[in-house]
Amino acid sequence: MITTSNVTKNYPSGAGNVAALKGVDLTVETGEFVCIMGQSGSGKSTLLTILGGMCHPSAGSVEVDGAAIYSLNDDGLADFRAGHFGFVFQSFHLVPYLTALENVMLPLAPLKMSALEKQQLASDALTRVGLADCAGRLPSRLSGGEQERVAIARAVVNRPAILFADEPTGNLDSATSDQVMGLFAELHQAGQTIVMVTHNPDNGRYAQRTIRLKDGLLDTPDS
Numbered sequence: 001m002i003t004t005s006n007v008t009k010n011y012p013s014g015a016g017n018v019a020a021l022k023g024v025d026l027t028v029e030t031g032e033f034v035c036i037m038g039q040s041g042s043g044k045s046t047l048l049t050i051l052g053g054m055c056h057p058s059a060g061s062v063e064v065d066g067a068a069i070y071s072l073n074d075d076g077l078a079d080f081r082a083g084h085f086g087f088v089f090q091s092f093h094l095v096p097y098l099t100a101l102e103n104v105m106l107p108l109a110p111l112k113m114s115a116l117e118k119q120q121l122a123s124d125a126l127t128r129v130g131l132a133d134c135a136g137r138l139p140s141r142l143s144g145g146e147q148e149r150v151a152i153a154r155a156v157v158n159r160p161a162i163l164f165a166d167e168p169t170g171n172l173d174s175a176t177s178d179q180v181m182g183l184f185a186e187l188h189q190a191g192q193t194i195v196m197v198t199h200n201p202d203n204g205r206y207a208q209r210t211i212r213l214k215d216g217l218l219d220t221p222d223s
């Protein structure tokens, strides 16, 4: 489903270039749950943003379902992202004055379907994350774990082929983290492909496969 070939990323910096990725070859199969781990600065977030079509690599290619995504123009890439990917970040980025249901409906705004259909899809997504009863609540009336689950519902509302998550439990206590990771595991069991960056070794056990980055390279080459 995702194949990278010799992906490198250099960031310009005052003292020269920072080589964040130095040639990453990676394959993620349909239906896999892959965790990307590694020390701070090893290139995890850079790799995730490149896989997710948010940051052009300096060299190398990324193919998703056979499409070389960085050969697309900006509009084509934006459409591809919207049609194939969902994203969950450490900060929930919920809109404070919209209800949980309205937050989950946001990615559906550009789509040509009736308001009722959008509400139904958002409601289904909230049910999938166990929050059917919280649809009408504002984010400020939800716990941190519930807010993260709303963010996950929003990421999966249009049934993305791939769900990307960057430190999704970074702001949560360990019991709440376990609940959220359990939810990712359930989504995976239901067929969702997931690629997650995490510092937390406890999170790694929910994944099917863990890959480790060290200084911009895969520690153990992907087979």
Ligand SMILES: Nc1ncnc2c1ncn2[C@@H]1O[C@H](COP(=O)(O)OP(=O)(O)OP(=O)(O)O)[C@@H](O)[C@H]1O
Pocket: 011, 012, 013, 018, 019, 020, 038, 039, 040, 041, 042, 043, 044, 045, 046, 047, 199
């Ligand atoms: N926009 C940027 N400009 C310059 N350097 C950057 C930029 N983003 C990341 N870097 C550098 O690239 C390297 C990899 O960063 P990245 O954020 O991908 O690592 P990470 O493993 O996700 O780190 P962390 O776990 O601390 O989030 C680091 O040396 C970082 O300082």
